[in-house]
Amino acid sequence: MDYDSNSWIWEGVYNHPHVLGGLMVTAALLGLSTSYFGGMTNSWSNLGIFPKKRSGKRRVRVYMDGCFDLMHYGHANALRQAKALGDELVVGLVSDEEILANKGPPVLSMEERLTLVSGLKWVDEVITDAPYAITEEFLNRLFYEYNIDYVIHGDDPCLLPDGTDAYAAAKKAGRYKQIKRTEGVSSTDIVGRIMSSLKDKKAREDLDGTDAKPQEESKPKVSHLSQFLPTSRRIVQFSNGKGPGPDARIVYIDGAFDLFHAGHVEILKKARQLGDFLLVGIHSDETVSSQRGNHYPIMHLHERSLSVLACGYVDEVIIGAPWEITKDMITTFNISAVVHGTVAEKSLYSERDPYEVPKSMGIFHLLESPKDITTTSVAQRIMANHEAYVKRNAKKAQSEKRYYEEKTYVTGD
Ligand SMILES: *[C@@H]1O[C@H](CO)[C@@H](O)[C@H](O)[C@H]1NC(C)=O
Numbered sequence: 001m002d003y004d005s006n007s008w009i010w011e012g013v014y015n016h017p018h019v020l021g022g023l024m025v026t027a028a029l030l031g032l033s034t035s036y037f038g039g040m041t042n043s044w045s046n047l048g049i050f051p052k053k054r055s056g057k058r059r060v061r062v063y064m065d066g067c068f069d070l071m072h073y074g075h076a077n078a079l080r081q082a083k084a085l086g087d088e089l090v091v092g093l094v095s096d097e098e099i100l101a102n103k104g105p106p107v108l109s110m111e112e113r114l115t116l117v118s119g120l121k122w123v124d125e126v127i128t129d130a131p132y133a134i135t136e137e138f139l140n141r142l143f144y145e146y147n148i149d150y151v152i153h154g155d156d157p158c159l160l161p162d163g164t165d166a167y168a169a170a171k172k173a174g175r176y177k178q179i180k181r182t183e184g185v186s187s188t189d190i191v192g193r194i195m196s197s198l199k200d201k202k203a204r205e206d207l208d209g210t211d212a213k214p215q216e217e218s219k220p221k222v223s224h225l226s227q228f229l230p231t232s233r234r235i236v237q238f239s240n241g242k243g244p245g246p247d248a249r250i251v252y253i254d255g256a257f258d259l260f261h262a263g264h265v266e267i268l269k270k271a272r273q274l275g276d277f278l279l280v281g282i283h284s285d286e287t288v289s290s291q292r293g294n295h296y297p298i299m300h301l302h303e304r305s306l307s308v309l310a311c312g313y314v315d316e317v318i319i320g321a322p323w324e325i326t327k328d329m330i331t332t333f334n335i336s337a338v339v340h341g342t343v344a345e346k347s348l349y350s351e352r353d354p355y356e357v358p359k360s361m362g363i364f365h366l367l368e369s370p371k372d373i374t375t376t377s378v379a380q381r382i383m384a385n386h387e388a389y390v391k392r393n394a395k396k397a398q399s400e401k402r403y404y405e406e407k408t409y410v411t412g413d
Contacts, residue, residue, distance in 0.1 A: 060085075062177070063148040065092030065130045067099050068113045069106045070382070072190060073238075073303060074182040076120055076310040080237060081179040082152040083122035090146060091123050092130030102132040107385045115262035119269075121240075121312035136169045143175065154181045190298070194259075194379045195386060197295040230302035238309040240316070244277035244334075252335045254281030254321050255344065256288045256375065258297040260307035263373035267341040270367050272313040274337055280308050281321025291323065291347040298379065324354040327361075336363060343369035345376065 064082040068075060083089040093113055099106040106113070110128060118126050127146065131138050134151070142148040151170040155178050170176040244250055253271045257264055257280070272278040282305050288297040297304065305319045322329070325338060338358035358364040 059087035060149045061088045061090060061147055062086035062150045062152050063090045063092060063142055063146070064152040065094065065134065067094045067103075067106065067132075068117050069099065069108055070187040070190065071113070071116050072187060073306040073310060074186070076122075076238075076306070077182040077234075078154065078179060079117075079120055080122045080310075085150060085152060085177050085179070088124045089122055090125045090127060090148060091117050092127045092142075093117060094130050094132050095128065098130075098132040105385070107381055112262050115265050116260075119262075119265040119311050119313070121310065134166050134170075139169050143173075148175075150175050150177045152177050152179060154179055190259075191382060191386065193298050194382050197298055198379060198383055201293065201295040228300065228303055230306075234306065235302075235309070238306050242315070244315070248277045249275035249336045250277045250279055250334055251275035251337045251339060252279045252281060252325070252330075252333065253339045253341075254283065254318075254325070256283050256292070256297055257304045257308050258288065258299050258375040259378045260299075260304070260311075261373055261375070261378050263341075263343060263369060263371040264308075265311060265313075266370040267367060268308075268311055268313040270341075270370065271339045272315075274339060274365065277315045278313060279316050279318065279333055279335065280314050281318045281325075282308060283323065284320040287321075287323050292345060296375070298375070324352065324356070325358055327357050330358065330361070330363075337365055338363055339365045339367050341367050341369035343372055343374065345374050 062082055062085050096110050117123055167176050251271050251274045285297055285301050305317050308314055308317050355364050
């Protein structure tokens with residue numbers, strides 16, 4: 001198996017027709033980033049998201065790389081596991097030029113990929129010029145320039161074009177650690193769902209010239225259904241496990257957060273800055289379908305919840321939030337501010353303003369969305385790139401198929 005066909009965890013768009021996770025697709029540079037091309041440093045501990053680690057002892061720095069072109073919660077889970085092997089996680093993002101040279105044009109630009117990756121709560125630093133295939137020269141840079149202690153990779157073999165092990169040098173130096181691949185996740189499946197969702201929508205529009213009311217439509221197609229099996233343990237792993245402190249100002253934002261993208265990361269960041277604790281309400285699949293049509297959501301409730309939970313600006317989520325914000329809800333969660341972005345997909349069917357109550361209480365804030373990007377625009381971009389993906393990943397699909405044919409019980413995180 002060659003390098004490309006085994007780098008499933010990063011770009012794997014054509015993997016295997018199963019499973020999936022919160023896709024993260026995006027557009028924009030996280031405001032946190034200080035020195036963009038020199039890499040960036042996050043400060044989640046300053047936000048109070050993670051306790052500061054013991055000082056004195058030298059901190060263990062671990063490194064994991066990837067293209068992160070169609071990012072979903074499986075990638076986030078890999079980085080979560082990598083982080084657990086050290087104190088600081090440095091992520092190597094493969095440059096646009098390297099992706100172009102090795103696989104064809106990326107769907108997401110470096111800025112977009114950087115926004116998503118650096119928004120993850122497990123990521124401390126990002127290097128933005130990682131090579132597509134790790135070289136001995138680059139390994140030396142990691143060890144001596146970036147003070148990396150261990151290079152982390154998934155448990156699939158990773159071979160260079162000449163057939164040698166890409167991580168041989170790191171292994172020889174005793175600086176290599178392995179993590180389990182994340183089951184139940186594939187970009188292939190997500191792309192497939194986007195395709196069939198948009199096709200359904202178009203077929204309906206061709207039929208009656210309009211977007212039909214959801215109640216007149218048939219049930220969502222089976223092809224939209226996820227193979228992801230959400231477990232309570234995974235949700236716990238992604239959670240902060242902390243409630244608001246005393247006197248905390250609690251900010252509430254709600255939405256579908258479908259195909260989690262950079263626009264989401266940026267509005268969550270802005271919302272978090274308005275208070276001390278950000279509570280995110282994630283609309284149920286039924287709510288999203290009833291407001292936007294049966295071809296949505298593309299990602300299911302638990303997948304969308306994991307994507308939002310992986311974002312460092314988020315403190316807590318409501319898994320299946322109501323469409324209308326009630327007085328009771330505001331009281332129950334002691335919500336001080338309810339926010340909504342200026343760029344959001346409008347409801348097709350609801351006349352009532354879901355923010356009537358918080359507006360009447362004077363706690364509603366409309367936030368200027370930093371980026372003009374929506375789930376629909378992301379889906380369209382993926383569609384436009386679909387042919388390239390099919391070609392690019394045909395080989396990978398085969399090796400993935402083999403993997404699933406031979407697979408047995410999978411242990412680990
Ligand atoms: C509710 O939130 C306010 C801040 O908006 C805070 O001062 C107050 O202590 C909170 N109430 C409780 C019971 O935590």
